[in-house]
Amino acid sequence: MPQILFLPDGRTVEASISESILSASLRAGISHTNECRGNARCSTCRVLILNGLEFCCPRNEKEQALAAQLHFAERVRLACQTTILGNVVVRRLILDANDAGLTDQRKDTTTHGSVGxxxxxxxxxxxxxxxxxxxxxxxxxxxxxxxxxxxxxxxxxxxxxxxxxxxxxxxxxxxxxxxxxxxxxxxxxxxxxxxxxxxxxxxxxxxxxxxxxxxxxxxxxxxxxxxxxxxxxxxxxxxxxxxxxxxxxxxxxxxxxxxxxxxxxxxxxxxxxxxxxxxxxxxxxxxxxxxxxxxxxxxxxxxxxxxxxxxxxxxxx
Known part of the structure:
Protein backbone atom coordinates (compact mmCIF):
# COMPACT_ATOMS: atom_id res chain seq x y z
CA MET A 1 0.00 0.00 0.00
CA PRO A 2 1.12 3.61 -0.53
CA GLN A 3 2.88 5.26 2.39
CA ILE A 4 2.53 8.78 3.79
CA LEU A 5 5.39 10.39 5.71
CA PHE A 6 3.93 13.04 8.00
CA LEU A 7 6.06 16.01 9.06
CA PRO A 8 6.88 17.44 11.54
CA ASP A 9 5.72 14.24 13.27
CA GLY A 10 8.23 11.99 11.49
CA ARG A 11 5.59 9.23 11.25
CA THR A 12 5.12 6.95 8.24
CA VAL A 13 1.61 5.58 7.75
CA GLU A 14 0.24 3.17 5.15
CA ALA A 15 -2.96 4.21 3.38
CA SER A 16 -5.30 2.45 1.00
CA ILE A 17 -6.10 4.14 -2.32
CA SER A 18 -9.61 4.93 -1.06
CA GLU A 19 -8.47 6.42 2.27
CA SER A 20 -7.95 10.16 2.65
CA ILE A 21 -4.72 11.56 4.05
CA LEU A 22 -6.68 12.83 7.05
CA SER A 23 -8.24 9.45 7.72
CA ALA A 24 -4.86 7.73 7.61
CA SER A 25 -3.39 10.36 9.91
CA LEU A 26 -6.13 10.05 12.52
CA ARG A 27 -6.08 6.25 12.35
CA ALA A 28 -2.37 6.38 13.21
CA GLY A 29 -3.07 8.55 16.25
CA ILE A 30 -1.61 11.75 14.82
CA SER A 31 -3.29 14.84 16.26
CA HIS A 32 -4.37 16.20 12.89
CA THR A 33 -6.55 19.31 13.25
CA ASN A 34 -9.90 19.10 11.42
CA GLU A 35 -12.38 21.65 12.75
CA CYS A 36 -15.18 20.69 10.34
CA ARG A 37 -14.61 16.95 10.87
CA GLY A 38 -13.36 16.33 7.37
CA ASN A 39 -16.20 17.87 5.38
CA ALA A 40 -14.21 20.45 3.36
CA ARG A 41 -15.94 23.28 5.21
CA CYS A 42 -12.72 24.67 6.73
CA SER A 43 -9.04 24.73 5.82
CA THR A 44 -7.57 23.48 9.09
CA CYS A 45 -6.61 19.98 7.91
CA ARG A 46 -4.57 21.24 4.99
CA VAL A 47 -1.12 19.87 4.23
CA LEU A 48 1.78 20.86 2.03
CA ILE A 49 2.78 18.09 -0.40
CA LEU A 50 6.58 18.07 -0.25
CA ASN A 51 7.08 14.99 -2.45
CA GLY A 52 4.75 12.85 -4.52
CA LEU A 53 2.29 15.44 -5.78
CA GLU A 54 1.91 13.33 -8.93
CA PHE A 55 0.47 10.52 -6.78
CA CYS A 56 -2.28 12.71 -5.31
CA CYS A 57 -5.77 12.50 -6.77
CA PRO A 58 -7.05 15.62 -8.55
CA ARG A 59 -9.03 18.04 -6.42
CA ASN A 60 -12.70 17.16 -6.16
CA GLU A 61 -15.43 19.78 -6.42
CA LYS A 62 -15.49 20.56 -2.70
CA GLU A 63 -11.73 20.99 -2.44
CA GLN A 64 -11.51 23.00 -5.64
CA ALA A 65 -14.09 25.49 -4.37
CA LEU A 66 -12.18 26.05 -1.12
CA ALA A 67 -8.81 26.14 -2.89
CA ALA A 68 -10.08 28.83 -5.25
CA GLN A 69 -11.50 30.88 -2.37
CA LEU A 70 -8.28 30.74 -0.35
CA HIS A 71 -5.86 30.90 -3.30
CA PHE A 72 -4.17 27.60 -2.43
CA ALA A 73 -0.88 26.92 -4.16
CA GLU A 74 -0.81 23.68 -6.18
CA ARG A 75 0.97 21.79 -3.41
CA VAL A 76 -1.44 22.84 -0.65
CA ARG A 77 -4.16 20.20 -0.32
CA LEU A 78 -7.05 19.44 2.01
CA ALA A 79 -6.09 16.23 3.80
CA CYS A 80 -9.75 15.30 4.23
CA GLN A 81 -10.37 15.24 0.47
CA THR A 82 -7.07 13.95 -0.89
CA THR A 83 -6.36 10.29 -1.61
CA ILE A 84 -3.08 8.91 -2.97
CA LEU A 85 -1.86 6.28 -5.43
CA GLY A 86 1.81 6.28 -4.40
CA ASN A 87 4.19 7.34 -1.65
CA VAL A 88 4.00 10.97 -0.54
CA VAL A 89 5.66 13.27 2.00
CA VAL A 90 3.40 15.88 3.58
CA ARG A 91 3.78 18.60 6.18
CA ARG A 92 0.85 19.40 8.43
CA LEU A 93 0.35 23.17 8.37
CA ILE A 94 -1.98 23.52 11.37
CA LEU A 95 -0.38 22.09 14.49
CA ASP A 96 -2.48 23.20 17.47
CA ALA A 97 -5.59 25.06 18.61
CA ASN A 98 -3.91 28.45 18.29
CA ASP A 99 -3.04 27.69 14.67
CA ALA A 100 -6.59 26.58 14.00
CA GLY A 101 -8.02 29.81 15.38
CA LEU A 102 -5.72 31.88 13.22
CA THR A 103 -6.00 29.92 10.01
CA ASP A 104 -9.54 28.66 9.62
CA GLN A 105 -9.88 31.17 6.84
CA ARG A 106 -12.99 30.17 4.96
CA LYS A 107 -14.49 33.65 4.79
CA ASP A 108 -15.72 36.05 2.16
CA THR A 109 -13.07 38.67 2.91
CA THR A 110 -10.19 36.45 1.82
CA THR A 111 -8.88 37.92 -1.44
CA HIS A 112 -5.11 37.89 -1.34
CA GLY A 113 -4.00 34.41 -0.40
CA SER A 114 -4.34 34.55 3.37
CA VAL A 115 -2.84 31.08 3.66
CA GLY A 116 0.18 32.05 1.56
Missing part, protein backbone atom coordinates in the same frame (compact mmCIF):
# COMPACT_ATOMS: atom_id res chain seq x y z
CA UNK A 117 0.57 31.89 -2.21
CA UNK A 118 3.65 32.01 -4.42
CA UNK A 119 3.48 34.82 -6.92
CA UNK A 120 5.67 36.82 -9.28
CA UNK A 121 5.55 40.42 -8.12
CA UNK A 122 7.36 43.73 -8.03
CA UNK A 123 8.82 44.45 -4.61
CA UNK A 124 9.77 48.03 -3.77
CA UNK A 125 11.66 49.33 -0.76
CA UNK A 126 11.97 53.02 0.07
CA UNK A 127 14.11 54.40 2.88
CA UNK A 128 14.98 57.85 4.22
CA UNK A 129 18.68 58.65 3.88
CA UNK A 130 20.47 59.46 7.16
CA UNK A 131 17.26 59.15 9.16
CA UNK A 132 19.20 58.62 12.39
CA UNK A 133 21.04 61.92 12.00
CA UNK A 134 17.78 63.69 11.23
CA UNK A 135 16.05 62.21 14.28
CA UNK A 136 18.98 63.15 16.53
CA UNK A 137 18.95 66.79 15.45
CA UNK A 138 15.22 67.50 15.35
CA UNK A 139 12.75 67.51 18.29
CA UNK A 140 10.84 64.19 18.51
CA UNK A 141 7.42 65.77 17.92
CA UNK A 142 8.75 67.40 14.77
CA UNK A 143 10.23 64.09 13.61
CA UNK A 144 6.81 62.47 13.96
CA UNK A 145 5.21 65.33 12.03
CA UNK A 146 7.71 65.02 9.17
CA UNK A 147 7.30 61.24 9.08
CA UNK A 148 3.53 61.60 8.89
CA UNK A 149 3.94 63.96 5.95
CA UNK A 150 6.44 61.56 4.36
CA UNK A 151 4.20 58.50 4.72
CA UNK A 152 1.20 60.43 3.43
CA UNK A 153 3.02 61.03 0.15
CA UNK A 154 4.50 57.52 -0.04
CA UNK A 155 1.18 55.80 0.68
CA UNK A 156 -0.59 57.87 -1.95
CA UNK A 157 2.05 57.04 -4.57
CA UNK A 158 1.71 53.32 -3.86
CA UNK A 159 -2.09 53.30 -3.86
CA UNK A 160 -2.40 55.54 -6.93
CA UNK A 161 -0.43 52.98 -8.93
CA UNK A 162 -2.17 49.85 -7.74
CA UNK A 163 0.23 48.75 -5.01
CA UNK A 164 -0.13 47.67 -1.41
CA UNK A 165 1.95 48.92 1.53
CA UNK A 166 3.11 45.72 3.22
CA UNK A 167 4.91 47.23 6.20
CA UNK A 168 6.50 50.36 7.63
CA UNK A 169 10.08 50.21 8.87
CA UNK A 170 10.27 53.37 10.95
CA UNK A 171 12.11 55.31 8.27
CA UNK A 172 10.77 53.62 5.16
CA UNK A 173 8.32 51.10 3.79
CA UNK A 174 7.89 47.96 1.74
CA UNK A 175 5.33 48.04 -1.09
CA UNK A 176 4.06 45.21 -3.28
CA UNK A 177 2.81 45.45 -6.85
CA UNK A 178 1.17 42.54 -8.64
CA UNK A 179 -0.87 41.21 -5.75
CA UNK A 180 -3.83 41.40 -8.16
CA UNK A 181 -1.73 39.76 -10.91
CA UNK A 182 -1.30 42.96 -12.91
CA UNK A 183 0.60 42.60 -16.18
CA UNK A 184 2.05 46.04 -15.43
CA UNK A 185 3.31 45.25 -11.91
CA UNK A 186 6.85 46.55 -12.48
CA UNK A 187 5.68 49.60 -14.37
CA UNK A 188 3.25 50.36 -11.56
CA UNK A 189 6.16 50.17 -9.11
CA UNK A 190 8.38 52.39 -11.27
CA UNK A 191 5.67 55.02 -11.62
CA UNK A 192 5.06 54.92 -7.87
CA UNK A 193 8.79 55.29 -7.19
CA UNK A 194 9.10 58.27 -9.52
CA UNK A 195 6.07 59.87 -7.86
CA UNK A 196 7.77 59.37 -4.49
CA UNK A 197 10.91 61.12 -5.70
CA UNK A 198 8.84 63.97 -7.16
CA UNK A 199 6.99 64.47 -3.86
CA UNK A 200 10.26 64.51 -1.94
CA UNK A 201 11.79 67.11 -4.26
CA UNK A 202 8.70 69.31 -4.56
CA UNK A 203 7.39 69.14 -1.00
CA UNK A 204 9.48 67.38 1.63
CA UNK A 205 12.92 68.74 0.70
CA UNK A 206 11.92 72.43 0.73
CA UNK A 207 9.72 71.88 3.79
CA UNK A 208 12.49 70.28 5.87
CA UNK A 209 15.11 72.75 4.62
CA UNK A 210 12.94 75.74 5.48
CA UNK A 211 12.04 74.55 8.99
CA UNK A 212 15.14 72.66 10.10
CA UNK A 213 17.91 73.69 7.69
CA UNK A 214 18.51 70.04 6.84
CA UNK A 215 18.38 67.94 3.68
CA UNK A 216 15.81 65.20 3.10
CA UNK A 217 16.49 62.42 0.60
CA UNK A 218 15.25 58.91 -0.03
CA UNK A 219 16.52 55.79 -1.76
CA UNK A 220 14.36 53.31 -3.66
CA UNK A 221 15.11 49.71 -4.62
CA UNK A 222 12.99 47.52 -6.90
CA UNK A 223 13.18 43.82 -7.73
CA UNK A 224 10.85 41.54 -9.67
CA UNK A 225 10.71 37.96 -8.48
CA UNK A 226 8.81 35.19 -6.79
CA UNK A 227 7.67 35.55 -3.19
CA UNK A 228 5.04 34.06 -0.93
CA UNK A 229 2.27 36.60 -0.39
CA UNK A 230 -0.30 36.34 2.37
CA UNK A 231 -1.95 38.27 5.17
CA UNK A 232 -0.71 38.82 8.70
CA UNK A 233 -2.46 40.33 11.70
CA UNK A 234 -6.05 40.07 12.77
CA UNK A 235 -9.24 42.05 12.33
CA UNK A 236 -8.69 45.64 11.25
CA UNK A 237 -4.92 45.17 11.60
CA UNK A 238 -4.72 42.53 8.86
CA UNK A 239 -2.18 43.48 6.21
CA UNK A 240 -0.82 41.90 3.05
CA UNK A 241 2.86 41.02 3.19
CA UNK A 242 5.43 39.00 1.25
CA UNK A 243 8.26 36.73 2.32
CA UNK A 244 11.08 35.24 0.30
CA UNK A 245 14.49 35.81 -1.19
CA UNK A 246 13.08 38.33 -3.66
CA UNK A 247 12.12 40.57 -0.73
CA UNK A 248 15.65 40.37 0.67
CA UNK A 249 17.13 41.26 -2.71
CA UNK A 250 14.90 44.34 -3.05
CA UNK A 251 15.98 45.51 0.40
CA UNK A 252 19.67 45.15 -0.47
CA UNK A 253 19.16 46.95 -3.78
CA UNK A 254 17.66 49.90 -1.93
CA UNK A 255 20.65 50.07 0.42
CA UNK A 256 23.02 50.19 -2.55
CA UNK A 257 21.74 53.68 -3.45
CA UNK A 258 23.76 55.25 -0.65
CA UNK A 259 27.09 53.87 -1.88
CA UNK A 260 26.24 54.41 -5.55
CA UNK A 261 24.97 57.95 -4.90
CA UNK A 262 21.75 57.16 -6.74
CA UNK A 263 18.09 57.46 -5.81
CA UNK A 264 16.29 54.67 -7.67
CA UNK A 265 17.93 51.34 -8.52
CA UNK A 266 16.32 48.25 -10.04
CA UNK A 267 17.54 44.74 -10.77
CA UNK A 268 17.87 43.31 -14.26
CA UNK A 269 14.77 41.19 -13.64
CA UNK A 270 12.77 44.35 -12.97
CA UNK A 271 14.30 46.26 -15.86
CA UNK A 272 13.32 43.53 -18.34
CA UNK A 273 9.68 44.11 -17.41
CA UNK A 274 9.79 47.86 -18.09
CA UNK A 275 12.56 48.21 -20.69
CA UNK A 276 10.24 49.69 -23.31
CA UNK A 277 8.91 52.36 -20.97
CA UNK A 278 11.78 53.82 -18.93
CA UNK A 279 14.85 56.00 -19.19
CA UNK A 280 17.91 54.37 -17.64
CA UNK A 281 20.84 56.28 -16.18
CA UNK A 282 23.88 54.46 -14.84
CA UNK A 283 24.32 50.70 -14.66
CA UNK A 284 26.58 49.28 -11.96
CA UNK A 285 27.85 45.83 -11.00
CA UNK A 286 27.72 45.18 -7.26
CA UNK A 287 27.97 42.44 -4.69
CA UNK A 288 24.86 42.42 -2.54
CA UNK A 289 25.40 41.58 1.15
CA UNK A 290 24.55 37.97 1.89
CA UNK A 291 24.22 37.05 -1.81
CA UNK A 292 26.67 35.22 -4.05
CA UNK A 293 27.78 36.51 -7.42
CA UNK A 294 27.57 39.94 -9.01
CA UNK A 295 24.32 41.80 -9.59
CA UNK A 296 23.89 44.42 -12.29
CA UNK A 297 21.69 47.25 -11.07
CA UNK A 298 20.23 50.02 -13.19
CA UNK A 299 19.30 53.59 -12.30
CA UNK A 300 15.79 54.68 -13.26
CA UNK A 301 15.66 58.37 -14.13
CA UNK A 302 12.27 58.69 -15.83
CA UNK A 303 9.66 57.17 -18.12
CA UNK A 304 9.40 57.51 -21.86
CA UNK A 305 6.70 59.46 -23.64
CA UNK A 306 3.86 57.10 -24.44
CA UNK A 307 4.40 54.84 -21.44
CA UNK A 308 1.08 53.80 -19.89
CA UNK A 309 0.24 56.24 -17.11
CA UNK A 310 -2.87 54.44 -15.91
CA UNK A 311 -1.20 51.21 -14.81
CA UNK A 312 -3.24 51.11 -11.63
CA UNK A 313 -5.51 48.41 -10.30
CA UNK A 314 -7.69 48.56 -13.37
CA UNK A 315 -4.82 47.28 -15.52
CA UNK A 316 -4.93 43.66 -14.45
CA UNK A 317 -4.12 40.81 -16.76
Missing amino acids: EERQMAILFVDIRNSTGFADSVPPFDVIHVLRRFYHHMDKAVIDHGGHVACYTGDGLLALFGVERSKFACLQAVLAGLDMLRCVKEDLQPYVKRLFKRTFRIGIGLHFGQAVVGTLGGGLQERITAIGDAVNIASRVERTNKKAKTEFLVTEAALREVWDYVHVGRSIDVNLPGKTGTYTLHEIVGVQNGAPQTAGRAARS
Whole structure:
Protein backbone atom coordinates (compact mmCIF):
# COMPACT_ATOMS: atom_id res chain seq x y z
CA MET A 1 0.00 0.00 0.00
CA PRO A 2 1.12 3.61 -0.53
CA GLN A 3 2.88 5.26 2.39
CA ILE A 4 2.53 8.78 3.79
CA LEU A 5 5.39 10.39 5.71
CA PHE A 6 3.93 13.04 8.00
CA LEU A 7 6.06 16.01 9.06
CA PRO A 8 6.88 17.44 11.54
CA ASP A 9 5.72 14.24 13.27
CA GLY A 10 8.23 11.99 11.49
CA ARG A 11 5.59 9.23 11.25
CA THR A 12 5.12 6.95 8.24
CA VAL A 13 1.61 5.58 7.75
CA GLU A 14 0.24 3.17 5.15
CA ALA A 15 -2.96 4.21 3.38
CA SER A 16 -5.30 2.45 1.00
CA ILE A 17 -6.10 4.14 -2.32
CA SER A 18 -9.61 4.93 -1.06
CA GLU A 19 -8.47 6.42 2.27
CA SER A 20 -7.95 10.16 2.65
CA ILE A 21 -4.72 11.56 4.05
CA LEU A 22 -6.68 12.83 7.05
CA SER A 23 -8.24 9.45 7.72
CA ALA A 24 -4.86 7.73 7.61
CA SER A 25 -3.39 10.36 9.91
CA LEU A 26 -6.13 10.05 12.52
CA ARG A 27 -6.08 6.25 12.35
CA ALA A 28 -2.37 6.38 13.21
CA GLY A 29 -3.07 8.55 16.25
CA ILE A 30 -1.61 11.75 14.82
CA SER A 31 -3.29 14.84 16.26
CA HIS A 32 -4.37 16.20 12.89
CA THR A 33 -6.55 19.31 13.25
CA ASN A 34 -9.90 19.10 11.42
CA GLU A 35 -12.38 21.65 12.75
CA CYS A 36 -15.18 20.69 10.34
CA ARG A 37 -14.61 16.95 10.87
CA GLY A 38 -13.36 16.33 7.37
CA ASN A 39 -16.20 17.87 5.38
CA ALA A 40 -14.21 20.45 3.36
CA ARG A 41 -15.94 23.28 5.21
CA CYS A 42 -12.72 24.67 6.73
CA SER A 43 -9.04 24.73 5.82
CA THR A 44 -7.57 23.48 9.09
CA CYS A 45 -6.61 19.98 7.91
CA ARG A 46 -4.57 21.24 4.99
CA VAL A 47 -1.12 19.87 4.23
CA LEU A 48 1.78 20.86 2.03
CA ILE A 49 2.78 18.09 -0.40
CA LEU A 50 6.58 18.07 -0.25
CA ASN A 51 7.08 14.99 -2.45
CA GLY A 52 4.75 12.85 -4.52
CA LEU A 53 2.29 15.44 -5.78
CA GLU A 54 1.91 13.33 -8.93
CA PHE A 55 0.47 10.52 -6.78
CA CYS A 56 -2.28 12.71 -5.31
CA CYS A 57 -5.77 12.50 -6.77
CA PRO A 58 -7.05 15.62 -8.55
CA ARG A 59 -9.03 18.04 -6.42
CA ASN A 60 -12.70 17.16 -6.16
CA GLU A 61 -15.43 19.78 -6.42
CA LYS A 62 -15.49 20.56 -2.70
CA GLU A 63 -11.73 20.99 -2.44
CA GLN A 64 -11.51 23.00 -5.64
CA ALA A 65 -14.09 25.49 -4.37
CA LEU A 66 -12.18 26.05 -1.12
CA ALA A 67 -8.81 26.14 -2.89
CA ALA A 68 -10.08 28.83 -5.25
CA GLN A 69 -11.50 30.88 -2.37
CA LEU A 70 -8.28 30.74 -0.35
CA HIS A 71 -5.86 30.90 -3.30
CA PHE A 72 -4.17 27.60 -2.43
CA ALA A 73 -0.88 26.92 -4.16
CA GLU A 74 -0.81 23.68 -6.18
CA ARG A 75 0.97 21.79 -3.41
CA VAL A 76 -1.44 22.84 -0.65
CA ARG A 77 -4.16 20.20 -0.32
CA LEU A 78 -7.05 19.44 2.01
CA ALA A 79 -6.09 16.23 3.80
CA CYS A 80 -9.75 15.30 4.23
CA GLN A 81 -10.37 15.24 0.47
CA THR A 82 -7.07 13.95 -0.89
CA THR A 83 -6.36 10.29 -1.61
CA ILE A 84 -3.08 8.91 -2.97
CA LEU A 85 -1.86 6.28 -5.43
CA GLY A 86 1.81 6.28 -4.40
CA ASN A 87 4.19 7.34 -1.65
CA VAL A 88 4.00 10.97 -0.54
CA VAL A 89 5.66 13.27 2.00
CA VAL A 90 3.40 15.88 3.58
CA ARG A 91 3.78 18.60 6.18
CA ARG A 92 0.85 19.40 8.43
CA LEU A 93 0.35 23.17 8.37
CA ILE A 94 -1.98 23.52 11.37
CA LEU A 95 -0.38 22.09 14.49
CA ASP A 96 -2.48 23.20 17.47
CA ALA A 97 -5.59 25.06 18.61
CA ASN A 98 -3.91 28.45 18.29
CA ASP A 99 -3.04 27.69 14.67
CA ALA A 100 -6.59 26.58 14.00
CA GLY A 101 -8.02 29.81 15.38
CA LEU A 102 -5.72 31.88 13.22
CA THR A 103 -6.00 29.92 10.01
CA ASP A 104 -9.54 28.66 9.62
CA GLN A 105 -9.88 31.17 6.84
CA ARG A 106 -12.99 30.17 4.96
CA LYS A 107 -14.49 33.65 4.79
CA ASP A 108 -15.72 36.05 2.16
CA THR A 109 -13.07 38.67 2.91
CA THR A 110 -10.19 36.45 1.82
CA THR A 111 -8.88 37.92 -1.44
CA HIS A 112 -5.11 37.89 -1.34
CA GLY A 113 -4.00 34.41 -0.40
CA SER A 114 -4.34 34.55 3.37
CA VAL A 115 -2.84 31.08 3.66
CA GLY A 116 0.18 32.05 1.56
CA GLU A 117 0.57 31.89 -2.21
CA GLU A 118 3.65 32.01 -4.42
CA ARG A 119 3.48 34.82 -6.92
CA GLN A 120 5.67 36.82 -9.28
CA MET A 121 5.55 40.42 -8.12
CA ALA A 122 7.36 43.73 -8.03
CA ILE A 123 8.82 44.45 -4.61
CA LEU A 124 9.77 48.03 -3.77
CA PHE A 125 11.66 49.33 -0.76
CA VAL A 126 11.97 53.02 0.07
CA ASP A 127 14.11 54.40 2.88
CA ILE A 128 14.98 57.85 4.22
CA ARG A 129 18.68 58.65 3.88
CA ASN A 130 20.47 59.46 7.16
CA SER A 131 17.26 59.15 9.16
CA THR A 132 19.20 58.62 12.39
CA GLY A 133 21.04 61.92 12.00
CA PHE A 134 17.78 63.69 11.23
CA ALA A 135 16.05 62.21 14.28
CA ASP A 136 18.98 63.15 16.53
CA SER A 137 18.95 66.79 15.45
CA VAL A 138 15.22 67.50 15.35
CA PRO A 139 12.75 67.51 18.29
CA PRO A 140 10.84 64.19 18.51
CA PHE A 141 7.42 65.77 17.92
CA ASP A 142 8.75 67.40 14.77
CA VAL A 143 10.23 64.09 13.61
CA ILE A 144 6.81 62.47 13.96
CA HIS A 145 5.21 65.33 12.03
CA VAL A 146 7.71 65.02 9.17
CA LEU A 147 7.30 61.24 9.08
CA ARG A 148 3.53 61.60 8.89
CA ARG A 149 3.94 63.96 5.95
CA PHE A 150 6.44 61.56 4.36
CA TYR A 151 4.20 58.50 4.72
CA HIS A 152 1.20 60.43 3.43
CA HIS A 153 3.02 61.03 0.15
CA MET A 154 4.50 57.52 -0.04
CA ASP A 155 1.18 55.80 0.68
CA LYS A 156 -0.59 57.87 -1.95
CA ALA A 157 2.05 57.04 -4.57
CA VAL A 158 1.71 53.32 -3.86
CA ILE A 159 -2.09 53.30 -3.86
CA ASP A 160 -2.40 55.54 -6.93
CA HIS A 161 -0.43 52.98 -8.93
CA GLY A 162 -2.17 49.85 -7.74
CA GLY A 163 0.23 48.75 -5.01
CA HIS A 164 -0.13 47.67 -1.41
CA VAL A 165 1.95 48.92 1.53
CA ALA A 166 3.11 45.72 3.22
CA CYS A 167 4.91 47.23 6.20
CA TYR A 168 6.50 50.36 7.63
CA THR A 169 10.08 50.21 8.87
CA GLY A 170 10.27 53.37 10.95
CA ASP A 171 12.11 55.31 8.27
CA GLY A 172 10.77 53.62 5.16
CA LEU A 173 8.32 51.10 3.79
CA LEU A 174 7.89 47.96 1.74
CA ALA A 175 5.33 48.04 -1.09
CA LEU A 176 4.06 45.21 -3.28
CA PHE A 177 2.81 45.45 -6.85
CA GLY A 178 1.17 42.54 -8.64
CA VAL A 179 -0.87 41.21 -5.75
CA GLU A 180 -3.83 41.40 -8.16
CA ARG A 181 -1.73 39.76 -10.91
CA SER A 182 -1.30 42.96 -12.91
CA LYS A 183 0.60 42.60 -16.18
CA PHE A 184 2.05 46.04 -15.43
CA ALA A 185 3.31 45.25 -11.91
CA CYS A 186 6.85 46.55 -12.48
CA LEU A 187 5.68 49.60 -14.37
CA GLN A 188 3.25 50.36 -11.56
CA ALA A 189 6.16 50.17 -9.11
CA VAL A 190 8.38 52.39 -11.27
CA LEU A 191 5.67 55.02 -11.62
CA ALA A 192 5.06 54.92 -7.87
CA GLY A 193 8.79 55.29 -7.19
CA LEU A 194 9.10 58.27 -9.52
CA ASP A 195 6.07 59.87 -7.86
CA MET A 196 7.77 59.37 -4.49
CA LEU A 197 10.91 61.12 -5.70
CA ARG A 198 8.84 63.97 -7.16
CA CYS A 199 6.99 64.47 -3.86
CA VAL A 200 10.26 64.51 -1.94
CA LYS A 201 11.79 67.11 -4.26
CA GLU A 202 8.70 69.31 -4.56
CA ASP A 203 7.39 69.14 -1.00
CA LEU A 204 9.48 67.38 1.63
CA GLN A 205 12.92 68.74 0.70
CA PRO A 206 11.92 72.43 0.73
CA TYR A 207 9.72 71.88 3.79
CA VAL A 208 12.49 70.28 5.87
CA LYS A 209 15.11 72.75 4.62
CA ARG A 210 12.94 75.74 5.48
CA LEU A 211 12.04 74.55 8.99
CA PHE A 212 15.14 72.66 10.10
CA LYS A 213 17.91 73.69 7.69
CA ARG A 214 18.51 70.04 6.84
CA THR A 215 18.38 67.94 3.68
CA PHE A 216 15.81 65.20 3.10
CA ARG A 217 16.49 62.42 0.60
CA ILE A 218 15.25 58.91 -0.03
CA GLY A 219 16.52 55.79 -1.76
CA ILE A 220 14.36 53.31 -3.66
CA GLY A 221 15.11 49.71 -4.62
CA LEU A 222 12.99 47.52 -6.90
CA HIS A 223 13.18 43.82 -7.73
CA PHE A 224 10.85 41.54 -9.67
CA GLY A 225 10.71 37.96 -8.48
CA GLN A 226 8.81 35.19 -6.79
CA ALA A 227 7.67 35.55 -3.19
CA VAL A 228 5.04 34.06 -0.93
CA VAL A 229 2.27 36.60 -0.39
CA GLY A 230 -0.30 36.34 2.37
CA THR A 231 -1.95 38.27 5.17
CA LEU A 232 -0.71 38.82 8.70
CA GLY A 233 -2.46 40.33 11.70
CA GLY A 234 -6.05 40.07 12.77
CA GLY A 235 -9.24 42.05 12.33
CA LEU A 236 -8.69 45.64 11.25
CA GLN A 237 -4.92 45.17 11.60
CA GLU A 238 -4.72 42.53 8.86
CA ARG A 239 -2.18 43.48 6.21
CA ILE A 240 -0.82 41.90 3.05
CA THR A 241 2.86 41.02 3.19
CA ALA A 242 5.43 39.00 1.25
CA ILE A 243 8.26 36.73 2.32
CA GLY A 244 11.08 35.24 0.30
CA ASP A 245 14.49 35.81 -1.19
CA ALA A 246 13.08 38.33 -3.66
CA VAL A 247 12.12 40.57 -0.73
CA ASN A 248 15.65 40.37 0.67
CA ILE A 249 17.13 41.26 -2.71
CA ALA A 250 14.90 44.34 -3.05
CA SER A 251 15.98 45.51 0.40
CA ARG A 252 19.67 45.15 -0.47
CA VAL A 253 19.16 46.95 -3.78
CA GLU A 254 17.66 49.90 -1.93
CA ARG A 255 20.65 50.07 0.42
CA THR A 256 23.02 50.19 -2.55
CA ASN A 257 21.74 53.68 -3.45
CA LYS A 258 23.76 55.25 -0.65
CA LYS A 259 27.09 53.87 -1.88
CA ALA A 260 26.24 54.41 -5.55
CA LYS A 261 24.97 57.95 -4.90
CA THR A 262 21.75 57.16 -6.74
CA GLU A 263 18.09 57.46 -5.81
CA PHE A 264 16.29 54.67 -7.67
CA LEU A 265 17.93 51.34 -8.52
CA VAL A 266 16.32 48.25 -10.04
CA THR A 267 17.54 44.74 -10.77
CA GLU A 268 17.87 43.31 -14.26
CA ALA A 269 14.77 41.19 -13.64
CA ALA A 270 12.77 44.35 -12.97
CA LEU A 271 14.30 46.26 -15.86
CA ARG A 272 13.32 43.53 -18.34
CA GLU A 273 9.68 44.11 -17.41
CA VAL A 274 9.79 47.86 -18.09
CA TRP A 275 12.56 48.21 -20.69
CA ASP A 276 10.24 49.69 -23.31
CA TYR A 277 8.91 52.36 -20.97
CA VAL A 278 11.78 53.82 -18.93
CA HIS A 279 14.85 56.00 -19.19
CA VAL A 280 17.91 54.37 -17.64
CA GLY A 281 20.84 56.28 -16.18
CA ARG A 282 23.88 54.46 -14.84
CA SER A 283 24.32 50.70 -14.66
CA ILE A 284 26.58 49.28 -11.96
CA ASP A 285 27.85 45.83 -11.00
CA VAL A 286 27.72 45.18 -7.26
CA ASN A 287 27.97 42.44 -4.69
CA LEU A 288 24.86 42.42 -2.54
CA PRO A 289 25.40 41.58 1.15
CA GLY A 290 24.55 37.97 1.89
CA LYS A 291 24.22 37.05 -1.81
CA THR A 292 26.67 35.22 -4.05
CA GLY A 293 27.78 36.51 -7.42
CA THR A 294 27.57 39.94 -9.01
CA TYR A 295 24.32 41.80 -9.59
CA THR A 296 23.89 44.42 -12.29
CA LEU A 297 21.69 47.25 -11.07
CA HIS A 298 20.23 50.02 -13.19
CA GLU A 299 19.30 53.59 -12.30
CA ILE A 300 15.79 54.68 -13.26
CA VAL A 301 15.66 58.37 -14.13
CA GLY A 302 12.27 58.69 -15.83
CA VAL A 303 9.66 57.17 -18.12
CA GLN A 304 9.40 57.51 -21.86
CA ASN A 305 6.70 59.46 -23.64
CA GLY A 306 3.86 57.10 -24.44
CA ALA A 307 4.40 54.84 -21.44
CA PRO A 308 1.08 53.80 -19.89
CA GLN A 309 0.24 56.24 -17.11
CA THR A 310 -2.87 54.44 -15.91
CA ALA A 311 -1.20 51.21 -14.81
CA GLY A 312 -3.24 51.11 -11.63
CA ARG A 313 -5.51 48.41 -10.30
CA ALA A 314 -7.69 48.56 -13.37
CA ALA A 315 -4.82 47.28 -15.52
CA ARG A 316 -4.93 43.66 -14.45
CA SER A 317 -4.12 40.81 -16.76
